[in-house]
Amino acid sequence: MKLVTFFTEGQETLGVKLEQGILSLADIARISNSVDLASTRIDEFIRDDLTKRVQGLIEQYQSELSSHLISDENVQYAPCVPRPGKIICIGLNYRQHAIETNAPIPTIPIVFSKFSDTVAAHHEQIPLPRKSTQVDYEAELGVVIGRRTVDVSKENALDHVFGYCNVNDLSARDLQMRTHQWLLGKTCEKFAPAGPYLVTADEVRNPNDLEIKAFVNGEKRQDSNTSDMIFHVDEIVSYLSQYMVLEPGDLILTGTPQGVILGYPEDQRVWLKAGDSVTIEIEKLGSLTNTFYDSI
Template sequence: MKLVTIDHSGNIHLGVKLDNNVFDITEALKAFPEEGIPTDVMSVIANSEAVIPQLERYIARVLEGATAGTAYLLDESQVSYGPCVTNPGKIICVGLNYRKHAEETNAAIPQYPILFNKFNNTIASPGDDIPLPNRVTSQVDYEAELVIVIGKQAKYVSKEQALSHVFGYCNVNDLSARDLQMRTQQWLLGKSCDKFSPLGPYLVTADEVGDPNQLTITCTVNGETRQSSHTSDMIFHCDEIVSYISQHMTLSPGDIILTGTPEGVVLGKPVDQRVYLKHGDVVTIEIEKLGALTNRMVDELL
């Protein structure tokens, strides 16, 4: 299942991406009420084993009599999406987790996952304009990344059991202000500016994705391919990451883990060839099976 959030002029509806349309669950419930159907994505994540089969049955029942143009069956081209995970409890990030990216930045291959965090102020929607905070940085970089979304509480889970605690996966652009990131040994400042983690468009359940380390991953800027890689190049694969983090903290439904970026970022280029993101640049992150996430960079106006 591909879950989405639909932004109706600031009101967020839960939806499901179908083959040719988007099914607006919130609108459907007005015409076809049914108890127990969730209307927000965080409730689905937290109760997936019971809710997903119920949602599938409900959508099938409603679609039996549906026609195009109804309030609950939308043409995707007319949909404004919100972030596919609206309120993550934790935002945990893995640094230097692609072998070729570590090599391009002349960094040592990590012996353990390098962890840092972001905050909810960084969450943004597909299609959002992303403000470049030019008062404090001139080096904003793109980073295409696969996101793991936790679906079941995980504590001290083994590598073999780790992925059974995953609800699904999505795209993120882990935007990074490199001058702020490298100012100290702690990367947080360069990673946590407002809207520096656009998520989406789809939150795809784990059963549809299959092996998360067998996916192509790309980033384009103004249509030019900058990153083109494969999640198999991760140093620590998704099962290792979930297991490792769970040894040190409890992972809860709705937590998200950003799993690192492949080679091709601006930081990996020779100093005299580095051209960081600027006003008007359009960045698209696309991962196999997860759709495409596009955002435009704009100068921050305060």
Template sequence: MITVSFYKQDGIALGVRTERGILDVQAAASRFTEWTDAPVTIEALIDGGDKSRQLLDKLTDAAYQDESLFLQEEELELAPVVPKHSKIVCVGLNYRKHADECNLPYPTTPILFSKFANALAGHGEDVPLPKESEKIDYEAELAIVIGKRASNVTEEDALSYVYGYCSANDVSARDLQFATSQWLLGKTCDKFCPIGPYLVSADEVGNPDQLQIRTYVNGELRQNSSTSDMIFSCSQIISYISRHFPLLPGDVILTGTPEGVITGLPVEKQVWLKDQDVVSVEIEKLGRLTNTFRQA
């Protein structure tokens, strides 16, 4: 299942992406009252597990006959695909070639940091360039969305706790990030975590450790890699985090970025993101996430 979150007058709505367009789930549930138990928010969909997905599948099938319930994706203002969450956990320095370009040793355990809710942004949303920073960088990342509570899970079982995956951009203010040993300040500026445009359920993605991942800046290819280059796999990351604190439905994990970021270039070649730069993150099976950077 491929879902989107989009803005309506009364808040953020759930949509299902189909060949006919984006199904307005709330409108469909109002029309087909026999499926009123179907989830009408992304939170209810994730929290409800397999039963909720099955109900939403049936509602989508029933609604397919009514063209008025489907919206054109390009006409929607998309929201972050997981607009509410408990936490955003990020993994740093998790690609071998990225560590190589930064002349850093491979970590022996995952390096964790966090972002706050203010950092979330949707596909197509502008990202403000903070006045306090002159070194804004992009980072294409595979995002994991947790589907059920995970505590002390094994690597073998870890992926069974995943609802799905989406594309993410771990935007970073490098001068703020490296001003101290704690990365938080440079990572969680406003809108510094675009995610989307789609949330794709795990069954449609298959092996998350074998996905192509690319970044384009103003149409120029900057990052071109595969999640197979990750030092710690998705299952290892989930298991490791869950041994230290529980992961809850809707939690987002950013799994690290490959080589090709600005900070990995020689100093004389570093040209940081500027006003009106357009950055697109494209991950196989997950769609293309695009945001424009604007001077705050």
């Protein structure tokens, strides 16, 4: 199932993306007389794992719901996880990316974080920080936790994942590299666009074999596969759960492949500028596009 959060008259609305368009959960609830679903948000949907129930209602009331489909073009998207409890990131997690930046291959996951209010939506404009001149894109697979997870084994880790999404782990490299702590360059306003959909784990199946790409103004810059991860998704979830409690709705960013601006020779680095457009595409997850502007 592809879940999408969007705005209706300024209010967040949860919907399901089908081939023909988007069905709001409010319409599904009204037509099926499932009153308790009417105002359900994505965090509640994840916590209660309503996937099978809602899928059953869509199938049962398919004919009645067909006239309530909303075209994608008419939707103002919100971040697919608007309020993640935590955003946990894994650095240098693609072998070829570590090589291109002349960094040693990590032997344990490099863990850092973004603040949860950095999330942004598909098609949302992203301000370029005034204090940075070196903003970079990073195509990443986002992993959304589905249930409370403590010290889970690698073998059982994927059972704790609710779904996956495209994320652009935007990075202000000049701020990131000021100190050994990367936080300053990772937490600028809207520096974690996520979406357009949150795709449930059953649709993705194997997160460790997905094509992942990034385009800047239509030019392909990153083209890899999640199989190049040094630490795969099951390893990451298991590792993190040994040191912190993972809660439903937590978002894990799993690293970026080769092709970022930082990986170019210094004299060939052209950092993101106002008017640029970046699209992240991951197999089965759709496309996430954002444009950039100069902040005042």
